[in-house]
Amino acid sequence: MDTAKQPSRVLVVGAGTMGHSIAQVFAQAGITVDLADTNAGVLETAVRRIAANLSTVKEAEHSSGAEPTTSIENVLRFVKPTTDLSSVAAEAEFIFEAVYESLEAKQAVFDLLEEHTPKEAVIASNTSVLDLFEETKLSHPERLLCAHWFAPPHIVPLVEVVGGPETSAKAIDRTVSLLESVGKRPVVMRKFVPGFIANRIMMAMADAAEELIDSGACTPAEIDFAIKTSVGVRLGVVGIFQSLDFNGLDLIAGDRLPEELPSYLRSKVEVGDLGVKTGRGFHEYKSPAEALSSRDLAYLAVLHALETSTDFAPIH
Ligand SMILES: NC(=O)c1ccc[n+]([C@@H]2O[C@H](COP(=O)([O-])OP(=O)(O)OC[C@H]3O[C@@H](n4cnc5c(N)ncnc54)[C@H](O)[C@@H]3O)[C@@H](O)[C@H]2O)c1
Missing domain, CATH: 3.40.50.720 (NAD(P)-binding Rossmann-like Domain)
Structure with a gap:
């Protein structure tokens, strides 16, 4: 550099x-x-x-x-x-x-x-x-x-x-x-994509939210509350792929056939890199217990910051 x-x-x-x-x-x-x-x-x-x-x-x-x-x-x-x-x-x-x-x-x-x-x-x-x-x-x-x-x-x-x-x-x-x-x-990034990374993911979330509202399952305010009290705490600590590592990549693969899996997931599952529990997934882990403890400490810190700053209420 x-x-x-x-x-x-x-x-x-x-x-x-x-x-x-x-x-x-x-x-x-x-x-x-x-x-x-x-x-x-x-x-x-x-x-x-x-x-x-x-x-x-x-x-x-x-x-x-x-x-x-x-x-x-x-x-x-x-x-x-x-x-x-x-x-x-x-x-x-x-x-x-x-x-x-x-x-x-x-x-x-x-x-x-x-x-x-x-x-x-x-x-x-x-x-x-x-x-x-x-x-x-x-x-x-x-x-x-x-x-x-x-x-x-x-x-x-x-x-x-x-x-x-x-x-x-x-x-x-x-x-x-x-x-x-x-x-x-x-x-x-390796190549230009309209919306880059963060906005594209946000747009996918917005599409899912739109579907939920159209289906009559919940209101915009309920979606905001649900996201802030769950995904909002998680994503800032582990992002998307490390979140999957914590879930277990075999669980994410489910009963899909290998050829039905996206290649980035298939290549992990085939060699037994199933995430935190096997020491390697999209990231590397020294010990599952230490990874869980570090994750939870970070979640608690984020949770505390969110509770004290907004208590999950809308900003006015
Ligand atoms: N608003 C967002 O949240 C956001 C986020 C990421 C990227 N962007 C991108 O950033 C860019 C700017 O967005 P924005 O929201 O700040 O727009 P804006 O409308 O608030 O500001 C644009 C400014 O550019 C000025 N301008 C236009 N032509 C000019 C020229 N020839 N010389 C000098 N100034 C000129 C305008 O007078 C205006 O003040 C866009 O490309 C947008 O897509 C916006």
């Missing part, structure tokens, strides 16, 4: 729901961020939103007794709002694009960036579903990639990173390095 020093300047294009919060991540890390938007009103709101976000972070630090981080004023000093993208583009080493989810809007920004930024500057798009590698044109496609943040970016650790067929490994490595250096937990 490229461990080059942090850039002194980052450019975020689009200061709306995602852009202001992405800019905040870099400002909090002491990196100057040019925050560009065509709408001056959005920029004013963005600065107010960053200040409000930081004040919530301060409140959390205060109530948990955590060491206070730098002051709101100090963070805001690193945020440089501008409506003139072309005047700041030349200084950028990294550009995080967060404009409207439209090919035309993104292509217009890329055209301007290609005209004004050094060709080594990485262009990282926050698109949710657009295949920009297929649908947009750049004269330096090796520097285009997706860095898909999960809302709200200043809080959620995940950033899904993926390149296209022409993206350079160096651009990916530099982006991962930068994201890690500002405290994020990037995952590099």
Whole structure:
């Protein structure tokens, strides 16, 4: 991995729901961020939103007794709002694009960036579903990639990173390095898929929820409560595949014939890697008893955090 020093300047294009919060991540890390938007009103709101976000972070630090981080004023000093993208583009080493989810809007920004930024500057798009590698044109496609943040970016650790067929490994490595250096937990995907990982799983859950409601089995409020008091506690600790390891992969395979199993499951079951109980499944385990105890301690910690912060009630 490229461990080059942090850039002194980052450019975020689009200061709306995602852009202001992405800019905040870099400002909090002491990196100057040019925050560009065509709408001056959005920029004013963005600065107010960053200040409000930081004040919530301060409140959390205060109530948990955590060491206070730098002051709101100090963070805001690193945020440089501008409506003139072309005047700041030349200084950028990294550009995080967060404009409207439209090919035309993104292509217009890329055209301007290609005209004004050094060709080594990485262009990282926050698109949710657009295949920009297929649908947009750049004269330096090796520097285009997706860095898909999960809302709200200043809080959620995940950033899904993926390149296209022409993206350079160096651009990916530099982006991962930068994201890690500002405290994020990037995952590099092997190929672009609309919705990336987390949103695709969320969408599958939303489809199942829709079916349940259509069937008349339960209400939206009941689904939210059921998820928060069960899956919500589990997924943050073990994810999906480690959860299966705890269930036992033979149980998951059930009475399906080997050829009916997905290959990733079949390859485990055939060699007897059945999860925690055999010491190996999708992950490795030293001892089933220790794994169960570590899992339960983590569940109890998450449960405690959820109970004390919301007691599973809707946020108002
Ligand atoms: N909202 C989410 O939860 C979320 C999550 C992940 C990814 N995304 C993706 O992030 C991107 C931005 O989404 P959003 O929700 O922040 O949108 P938004 O509408 O809140 O903000 C987009 C901003 O881009 C600005 N803009 C448009 N064209 C511009 C240009 N040429 N130059 C500079 N600024 C320009 C607009 O004025 C607007 O303020 C989209 O691609 C979206 O799919 C959104």
